[in-house]
Amino acid sequence: MLLSEAIKSFVADKRIEGFSPQTLRAYELQAKLLVNYFGNTNMKKFSTKQLKQYLSESGKDLKPSSLSHRIRFLRSLFRWSHEEGIIDNNPASKIKEPKVGKRIPKFLTEREIEYLRDACLKPLEKALFEFMFSTGCRIGEIVTLDRNSINWGSQSAIVRGKGDKEREVYFNISCDIWLKKYLNSRNDNDPAIFVTERSPHRMSIAQMRYIIKRISDRAGINKTIHPHQLRHSYATHLLNNGAPLEVIQSLLGHEKSETTRIYAQLSGRLRQEFYRKYF
Numbered sequence: 188m189l190l191s192e193a194i195k196s197f198v199a200d201k202r203i204e205g206f207s208p209q210t211l212r213a214y215e216l217q218a219k220l221l222v223n224y225f226g227n228t229n230m231k232k233f234s235t236k237q238l239k240q241y242l243s244e245s246g247k248d249l250k251p252s253s254l255s256h257r258i259r260f261l262r263s264l265f266r267w268s269h270e271e272g273i274i275d276n277n278p279a280s281k282i283k284e285p286k287v288g289k290r291i292p293k294f295l296t297e298r299e300i301e302y303l304r305d306a307c308l309k310p311l312e313k314a315l316f317e318f319m320f321s322t323g324c325r326i327g328e329i330v331t332l333d334r335n336s337i338n339w340g341s342q343s344a345i346v347r348g349k350g351d352k353e354r355e356v357y358f359n360i361s362c363d364i365w366l367k368k369y370l371n372s373r374n375d376n377d378p379a380i381f382v383t384e385r386s387p388h389r390m391s392i393a394q395m396r397y398i399i400k401r402i403s404d405r406a407g408i409n410k411t412i413h414p415h416q417l418r419h420s421y422a423t424h425l426l427n428n429g430a431p432l433e434v435i436q437s438l439l440g441h442e443k444s445e446t447t448r449i450y451a452q453l454s455g456r457l458r459q460e461f462y463r464k465y466f
Contacts, residue, residue, distance in 0.1 A: 188229070188230050188268075188273045189227050189228070189229060189230070190221065190222055190225065190226075190227050190228055190229075190230060191222060191227050193230050193264070193268055193273055194218040194221075194222070194264070196271075197214075197218075197263075197264055197267050197268070198211060198214055198215060198218070200267065201214065205351035206351075207327065207349060207351065209327055210349075213256070213260075214260060214263075217256075217257060217260040217261075218260075218264075220245060220257075221241070221261075221264075224241055224244075224245060225237075225241070230268055230273050230274050231273075231274055231275070233265070233274070233278045234278050235278040235279070235281060235282065237278070238261060238278055238279055238282060239282065242254065242257065242258065242261075242282070245257070251285040251286070254284075254285055255284040255285060258279075258282055258283075258284050259284070261279045261282065262279045262280070262282065264279070265277050265278060265279035265280070266279070266280070293416055293419060294416060294419040294420040294422075294423045295408075295410075295412070295416055295417070295419075295420040297424075299406075299408050299410070300320065300420060302406040302407070302408055303316060303402055303403060303406045303408065303412070304316065304317075305406070306402050306403070306405040306406035306407075307402055308405075310365060310368045310369040310372050311369055311381070311384065311398070312398060312401075312402055313365040313368075313369070314362070314365040314366045314368070314369035314370075314381075315329075315381055315395065315398055315399075316399070316402060316417075317358070317359070317361050317362035317365050317366070318358060318362050318366060318380075319399070319414055319417040319418070320362075320417045320420065320421055321357075321358040321359040321361070321362040321421070322344065322346075322356040322357065322358050322362075322421070323356065323417075323418050323421030323422060323425075323438060323439055324346055324356055324418070325348065325349075325415070325418060325440075326392055326395055326396070326414040326415070327392060328346040328347065328348055329346075329380070329381065329395065330381075330389070330390065330391065330392055330395065331346075331347060332344065332346060332379070332380045332381075333378045333379060333380060334370065334378055334379070334380055335378065336380070337366075337380070339363070339367075341357075342357055342358050342359070342360075342362075342363050343355050343356065343357045343358070344356055344357075344358070346440075348440040349440065349442070352440065354437075354440045356438065357438075366380075373387065375387035377389065381395065395414065396413065396414060399412060399413065399414050399417075400412065400413075418439070422435055422439060425438070
């Protein structure tokens with residue numbers, strides 16, 4: 188089977204398995220790079236040496252995390268090809284990812300959150316900012332959210348996260364107020380919670396990022412603010428207020444507890460309190 192045919196079937200299988208559109212797009216990008224480098228060659232002709240050479244040449248300017256992503260794609264593609272009987276041996280099975288030091292996520296202080304909150308001018312900006320911060324949702328989860336996903340009685344929403352898994356998230360009173368004001372100000376019938384200001388239709392990830400950048404520029408914070416920082420800040424806020432890590436894990440939709448434990452390193456205030464209590 189040719190590389191292009193294998194990739195097409197591989198992506199189709201992952202779509203059926205429920206992989207997110209973002210993951211599928213990332214796979215398609217990696218696949219395009221692979222075809223551009225090797226050409227549309229037969230899958231059985233690949234060797235471990237060739238793949239390592241490809242990673243060495245194409246990944247020389249990549250960060251370790253980006254190179255790891257490329258390696259994971261190769262391992263997934265060739266493991267699938269081996270399981271499907273397309274190839275007899277898996278040339279990517281022994282390729283290891285580079286060692287990447289654990290990075291502490293960047294978060295915003297309570298003062299910075301208030302500056303951002305004060306810089307929101309329109310109901311759309313206030314509703315989007317409050318929803319991002321008070322739910323801790325990923326931006327991809329918010330983009331796909333519909334009006335009928337909201338339960339106003341319990342101030343909660345059902346979002347679809349990674350692996351197409353649903354979970355319930357909660358929002359505060361401030362978010363409740365501004366979300367209602369924003370929705371009541373709209374005259375369109377689009378089912379999406381957040382729509383574009385002109386010719387209303389479901390907002391894209393890029394458009395949401397632009398709105399958060401617009402708010403942060405107005406706030407005058409000397410930081411590059413991106414939506415995921417609000418998610419990190421949400422987790423840190425919970426931890427600082429005494430929430431157990433397993434609760435934070437559930438609210439964030441983390442599959443592995445190790446992913447959540449990184450936030451334990453963030454909470455200087457909480458660690459200081461424990462030090463004073465026990466030392």
